[in-house]
Amino acid sequence: MKKEIIINISGLESKPAAMFIQKASNYKSNVWIEKGERKANAKSLLGLLSLGIGKGSKIMLIAEGEDEAEALNELENYLISGLEESV
Template identity: 35%
Template sequence: MIQQSVKLQTKVGLYPPYITRLVQEASRYDSDIFITHNGRRVNLKSMMGVLSLAVSKDAELTFEASGNDEEEAVNQIIRTVESFQ
């Protein structure tokens, strides 16, 4: 298992287009991937799950992956989040 945190640097938080990109990116990997925000942990491959987190701007997010491609998955997810503006 690998885990990494990142601070969201968007003006509006995680809104649907960003969530769609994250879910699509996570779905490319075999590993189980989760996002944690304010103590709530959901499957990153679930659009509804991520939407339910209601992530606002400047939020601290933790990504966790477990599986054969876990390191690559978390690194790519972090790069995706850092690309949001």
């Protein structure tokens, strides 16, 4: 479980969300993002978009499963990089 602050201009919406989902889907672990009282499957575009994660949003990244440590590390690096396409 890791806390993150979204730093890119558009937050985790549309294209950045789709790219995040693509990365999260590479793992066998269940991956969740929690914002406030709400929690969504990080492998679901509708789920992520429903959270309304904008710039400056504070989220919790959660992974549960056999490759959870690897998933958390890569996804955290992606989030703190500013959601750049090259990462």
